[in-house]
Amino acid sequence: MNIYDIAELAGVSIATVSRVVNDSPKVSEKTKAKVRAIMEENHYTPNVFARGLGLNSMKTVGIICPDVSDDYMAGSVAYLEKSLRTYGYDCILYCSGYQYQDKVNAVELILKKRIDALLLVGSNYAGDGEETSTKYIAKAAREVPVFLINGYIHCQGVYCVLSDNYQIMYDTVSALTEAGRKRILFLYDSKSYSAAEKMRGYEDALRDNDLPIRKELEIFEQNKILKVRDRLLAEKGLEFDAVVASDDGMAVGAVKYARKKGLSVPEDVNIIGFNNSELAVCCEPELSSIDSRSEVLCKTAVDSMMMALSGHPVRHKKIIPCCFIKRRTTDF
Amino acid sequence: MNIYDIAELAGVSIATVSRVVNDSPKVSEKTKAKVRAIMEENHYTPNVFARGLGLNSMKTVGIICPDVSDDYMAGSVAYLEKSLRTYGYDCILYCSGYQYQDKVNAVELILKKRIDALLLVGSNYAGDGEETSTKYIAKAAREVPVFLINGYIHCQGVYCVLSDNYQIMYDTVSALTEAGRKRILFLYDSKSYSAAEKMRGYEDALRDNDLPIRKELEIFEQNKILKVRDRLLAEKGLEFDAVVASDDGMAVGAVKYARKKGLSVPEDVNIIGFNNSELAVCCEPELSSIDSRSEVLCKTAVDSMMMALSGHPVRHKKIIPCCFIKRRTTDF
DNA sequence: ATGAAAGCGCTAACAG
């Protein structure tokens, strides 16, 4: 059942049918009603490919994230998908993995689908500061507007929405020092833009509070509870009275470590996670965590995208403040 | 830059270019090489819409799940996406929510995208046993092959891969009774097919072990840690010496409840979760959980889909056994 | 307000 059939049945031309489908104002209400009725009766559905061919767009946005099975990204993707649908856009999803070359391939592949815009979820796409590490994104931005969630790249055509990881980390570590903590462990699992921002906040806070920056207190480990616990157990001579982690999983690892060592939380060691995930309330004692308000990030990104797609100017960088969720692993 | 341009530059016809693009065997290696070179030089990418129009397919499969931010579904979607890509298929994702009408709409909408196959993730789509509750799926199955992950519908064109929730539940509850547990609480959060299977396994096990089925020991609650904890706290006069939950979140809620009540786990109460998620290892003590091996389910589904898509016959129902992961909330 | 007709870029049947 195609547009010709409908046109024939309705006794009009295909142009008219097309106009009805697109709700063009220059069709009389009467014909509209007639044609619509015929369409209903025959369960007519316009062929998206044919339409795509003509318009060179299918109202589809590409979403790439390293791994949707990650809690944070899953939440973001869920929100983005739902939100984009309300605007009539479909989502095609690619999970790129974390490897540079895989990310490049994913972007290249998804662009071939003639998406209307590209959404990159996770600061992993922001590169390492070197311009070459984000060249593939700059290239993509020449074809479609690119929206980066939780990362920043300065580049024409890429729009970034990020949570203020630096500030919240600075504030949190400062609060810890003010509460008398002297040896604050920083746990991180990636060299991404946001991880770097967190570390910068951590170091600046120490510096401004006259505490030394000790490299042995900055530990890089996978974001897995048991990995972190065992890593800490394996480090010998490592002493700390507080932990800030760049993800809840790592913070829970620290809690597990404390338990094994017979350290009490928060008395002996304050522990703070990041992302305010379900793990935080699962943890015992419940984990204080930083909420990066990913829904707000996503909402902002979608809003920006809709603006951009309709030709309006959009700011290249929007910063969303984070907030601290106090639970029972901290006492300040 | 389209196929005509390339044809012109290469001094061949568009048919030849098309053949090269599709790697047809009936083009000489020499021309292939020449044409390929031109394509490279000009960064030519075939227009997927035009191709879709002709073939009426874009090598795309639709994935619908109620909510990707759920751990289980996120894991499945991640796996499916990756796996389908290796077969050259793209994924378009819809999160339908849990409401019946929303699910119907999602299926209807996604079918308009002319997907090659439809993947339904989560037993939520299996309906409640009434045929009307799955009519929309049967209808979809008339257009494209439908694959149901972790649910069962008997219907032409829908292929189901499910974990054997009945059996593992039966076995687990039996083990509990053999270990002397008499009052086993069953926690569930949905009326889905798989939840019903779990309950059936639970009840059959009780019956076969000469224990009464007490409806007050079957508690329906949201799959949220604190909701479950508070619900149990609110129930008065409720006594139990074991808990089996249809999801880890609920089981952790039970652990939290036990802690509040000063009950020791597993001595006073054995607790068993489902899905073997990160929550299980986060929990204190670590949670025994049932692993439904969702990756195996997904792999099986994708394999079946590839078979079906290439015209091979496929079984309508495949059952994957679950396995019990013992951790510290059980002592048998 | 409506219709006729020219593409959009590609595939595949047919002809050589």
Next chain:
DNA sequence: CTGTTAGCGCTTTCAT
């Protein structure tokens, strides 16, 4: 092995 050509179903001028 290669070229010619007729669609695929829709949008969009350009006429009327």
